[in-house]
Amino acid sequence: MTQSANNSVSRRAILQGAAATAGVGALGATSYWLGGVNRVSRSFGKKVIVIGVDGMDPRLCRSLMNSGKMPNMKRMAAVGGFSNLATSCPPQSPVAWANFINGAGPGSHGIFDFIHRHPHDQCVPFYSAAETLPGDGFVELGEHRLQLDFWPFNHEPPKTVLRRQGVPFWDFLDKQRITSVFYDLPSNYPPSPSQYGYHRCVCGMGTPDMQGTYGTYQYFSEDSPASGLDEGGGKRSKIAFENGSARVTLIGPENSMLKHPTPITVDVDVHRDSASSTVLLEVQGQKIMLKPGEWSRWTKLDFSISTPRPLPSQHANGICRFFLQESGPNFRLYVTPINVDPSNPAVQLSEPSNFIEDVSQDLGLFYTTGFQEDHKARSNGVFNDDEFRRQATSVLEERLTLFEYAVENYDDGLLFFYFSSSDLQSHMFWWDADEDPQHPTRSSPEAASRFQYVKELYQRLDGIIGDIYDRYGDKATIYIMSDHGFANFGRQFNVNSWLRDFGYLNPRECASILTDADWSRTRAYGLGINGLYLNLKGRERDGIVEPGEEQEKLTRQLIARLKSVRDFNGKQVIRNVYRASEIYAGNATALAPDLIIGYARGYRASWETCLGELTPDVLLDNTSAWSADHCADALEVPGILCCNKPIHSANPSLTDIAPSILADFGIQTPATMTGRSVFTT
């Protein structure tokens, strides 16, 4: 009897257990397959998603969150946390993103400003994050100069090298066989290699266009000067119609195989029909019809690189879009910088190199230059505000398509995606009237309406955050972060003019330190946005300041005088001046400026300062369309950190993000990093 009862219970238990197991299995399978329905990865691997929103400002975020206009970020912050994120010193994007990449400060990665100089060249500037080195050796054949990189020639062709030093945090993931995928990562061009093949990256800020610049638009109009005009970041050319037709020339990359390299060009035939206000463009067999205000699709351009006969000519592929601003009476046609074609890139734009081709196979053509919103076209008056906003919005639309691709193709590991819109649109449209009611060039209502664009953009980005939070909020650690915040930029300070006025820089009539400084009488100079260098003996080519006592005395004097600079209305211009020796630690400090100037909100280095030019006045109004900036004191413009996991750190910093990500994957903070996980107190 007992035996029978035991048997009966046992059978029931088995049946119940089997039913429970089947139920759990069915539930698991359902959840697994529902992942596909909800557009969520089905992988069970650890997931971390980082959304980098360049320039998103904590003050504006808080204000919009409090007024219910950024509900998704508020919802996420309620679960995890929202905090200021201490930025780099100086708070410039290449420096800040390199801090993020290394989990350590500029002393580890060696990027201190957009612009650096080699001391042995006495202030000749170059872009800090990448540098093109000249080749070595060649053979000449007629008009051509060939570099043959095989035996017995072994010539070295010119190459672009990544100047960022140190160990990027994804190398530690790569080593542990953890996948990491980055889309549009700044400060990583050319892309650093993946040793184990688990890291993929599409390069972002710092990626050049086909001309090797950081974005040079071409603009054709009937009112341009006949001789053309090279303006910073663009080229204007005159177009002259004859019987309704004209031909313009697009300038592409230089043919480096020539003894005297000249740009390779592509002709565009332009036909204008005044009656229908329509224009037909013919370029390399492709036809594009545009009405005023219309953008073309991406158009492929084939640049044929001539070679000595009988060698076959080589080809480099670029892409551009045309924007017909006006068909008449003043014809105006804008052409985007010629981007490297992602479907057949002429230079490596991703790691591995075919990654961007795979993306392009699915998405078609898209911007590949680092700076995609054409702020220079706006600053130079080629775009008005509406045209710039439309172009910037089209960039955002393109990024959103790429973002959807990134999320759809994400399984597990780390996914990083970068949005530039909040930075470059803020540069043009930000104006906080609470800090300064008077915009230098716009009326108050106009400035307010433009600032509204920025707020609308934040709301749109909040929608994207909401989507990713809904999809992955309970499956992944999600970081929303920015590299810095924003501030008005109404007044500009020329460091070199100030140095001249105090007799540190000579002669008095010096117009540019690149061309007419007397280095035997110059003790300090400014280059880049926040950097100030001493003309130090033994370091600079023509240095005169003795290291040691004289250096220290001069440094103290400069700091005291800079901090005492006041504007016409008594406002403090410079909040703080930092000594590189005190704030930077690491093995990569050789090119660091001696002093880093931290401007007060509302101020920044003048446009002329950046490349060493001088102006009669030290302080001027900023009349550029670029009317907001972040290159102030680092304490004035922190970024944001919003996470769906509680943040325990009281003062999180950019350098803390990498250790936090590694901690999420169970990897201890490496010795190369100075940051620490934000999830520990």
Add this chain to the structure above:
Amino acid sequence: MLTQIVVWLNQWANGIAGLVLRPVSWTPGWVSTTVIGALAGVAMLIVFKYTSHQSAIKRTRNQIKANLLALSLFKDDLRVGLRAQGSLLLGAGQLLGLSLAPMLVMLIPTCLLLGQLALWYQAKPLAVGEEAIVTLHTAHDPDSVANVQIAAAPFFEVAKGPVRAPADDFVSWQLRGLQPGTHEITFELADQQFTKQFSVGDGYMPISLLRPAWNWSEVLLHPREAPFGAASPVQSIEIVYPDRDSWTSGTDSWLIYWFLISMVAAFAARPFLNVNI
């Protein structure tokens, strides 16, 4: 005269292709290119067999084999080696010469077949709502450019244009397809009417990219529509259709795929048909 011959040949080819290639419209692209490529390869092999001097080809190939053998057997004898190499070169030349006659026989049918296949694979029709640029080239006459009009029809609408380019003798419109089917657009100029096929739909359908001028090479490449006369005020009408994207039957690859398949099929069928090539 040459153009007129090509026009006649095209009429004949259009008639046959209209019947033979009809299944392409309801067959997956990779299947149709593979089947047509394979059948064409076998057909070309048969033509080769009956239009070439098979015994001479066999003899030449045997001589080549013998010379290859001599090369490997007498590799230490420079004189024999050089003579064998010379004979090999001669044999290769002879083979080429013996292939000339069948190649000439096959040249015209192959060109006609490729012209017909291009109608199906070179481009895809406009989807409903999709736009394409239509360009009408006139004879050198500014008045023609100024006066040519497009006649309204329910199957399309003018999205943009016209753009009249008197300096280059053409007028362009951007048209939006509204109704599926193969339609005819009518252009009017000086009381005359000129038509051009306009294809809207999905899947596979024969598409005429160009109604050509009176030029034999253009007529050969664009066989579907009759060319304009040499004295016509309208010289050609072109439509830029979207590319077809496929490894086997796409714009940039169908021809390569077709050649590969036809060669593979011909080589596979060679032992069964007992052909010396």
